[in-house]
Amino acid sequence: MPVFAVVEASFLHVGIVCFSAVKASSFPILTAGMNYYLAIIPFLGAVDAGLFGELKYEVEMLPPEDRRDDFCYSVADCRSRIPKLMDEWKAYFEYLQSAEQKTMNSAKSFSFVLDDALHYMWKAHVASIAYALPKFQDSLKYLAVPEANFGEDWANGVDFIAATHFSTDLQTTNNFQAFLPQRMLVEGDVLPSISGFSSQQNRVLVSLRALNRANRLTGMSPT
Template sequence: MVVLASWVWALAACFSAAMAKISNNSTPYPPLWEDSPKQLSDYRMEGGKHIINPWVFTDRMGMYRILLNETSMYFARYGPENEQNLLWGLPLQFGWQYQTGRLADPSEMIGNGTEPEESLYVSVNSWWADVNYYLSVLPFLAAVDSGIMELSPNQITILPPPKDQMRFCYDVSGCQSAFPETMERWRDFFQYMQLPSSDFDGLLEKLWYAHALSLEYPINAFVDRYDLYSDQEANFEKNWPIAVYYLGAAHLPTTLNRAHSFQRGLPPQVLDDTSIAPFIPDFTPLQNKVLVTLNLLGDIDRLSGALSLTLWENLMSTKFARELFLQAFEMFLELSPKDLKSFVNCEQLPLATSN
């Protein structure tokens, strides 16, 4: 068990180092952030209701922008300019999906989505878009239900996709009925946020709990989408939630700059059948290493029957262990390119030998 624990910690360390890749994109904000609604009045009105179409990129991004604006006061004590708001990880991930072509219809994709920004269309055939729906619409509706936005749920209409409408929920009552625990956990996060006694660690714990629950339904409900992708992209999709669970167990802070940094080593385009890591020629060596690490993590998780994740969660159950992991994570971010390459190649694994 000690050996397995050390190996899992070392693997997470390798993954963390890989995520420290410096991006050519210097701005930490997601694409079209300023073009997305920043308040409900920016959406069109119909019958006295704000109409939100989550199948349009800027409409869905607008829900995130409104959440960031409405919760900024509660994170002001942790840092200026809302940078310490833990909700930043959600729009940044959604923006990465858009930039890399992962929100497009995979059955209509030309090449591997190198020019995704030509359309704001978010396809219901996209595995990424479907999973993200539960990390955008549900938190938004839970925030409304928590009272944090001082808005009645009856003032909002969420539009359905052109097909598979029964796989989604569209209002507070419908989402509460279909996903009671997930909605409760998001509501708990927003309600706790408003308490004078709330603290950063408590917010992190509640955020990741709600995040993990939000993945349970969509990653099982949309397995049919895998057939629309190459085997390499489908495998990446299967491994992605596993990686999220590991990072979530460590309560990784999803503040603006950190979240921006965490995702810089991710694949810059949709994988095709020739995208065999670590030999993808138009990926950086570090992006290749990220995919190799994710493949290993996914294989170990499945072969162990999720035992490795359970062990990792146990290791991360104390604040001391999480702080140790995060300190190591910050160290990786500050490594020189030469040292970083050594860590990415897993030539040095101090965390693995310390146990």
């Protein structure tokens, strides 16, 4: 797989990579907030790593009308507010650049290792969720209880997915999404027999719920 094909996948965060992409119908504040830290922060991390070369102008995002203090808007701004998270994303893109450079300088060997790239990407991705979820936890109260529970279960489950270095290519992600809910959960949706969901979808939701409960009881995490 070409190095920068992984770059493209990291920006898109297709399906499984993005906490709320699989739940596009979720509450807007929660969705937009989580996606900001899973899309814009990686982009600014890439800028910080020099992925786009020397830029003539500073890249700066326009702030939203509400909750402005929940976000940062430029490399300098984000470095002052969330330096550790920026370091994680910068390290990922620096690895990709380093591997690409070594490959171009050597006709005999290909230095890019997909598993290494996935390690850096998932480490940064989990860090984004860990930082952003508490910020937008209050938005869960606007959701139906089953949907709010799924949001927390999914965020916890990503830790386990990340530990496997799950490959986020389009085909694999597309196949995986078939086991996730195709709509928002509503009051009256009771596991393990939610109406309209396949048996596999119900089992996945039950498994995510069990993992989250186990983590809460033990205080353990796979990452």
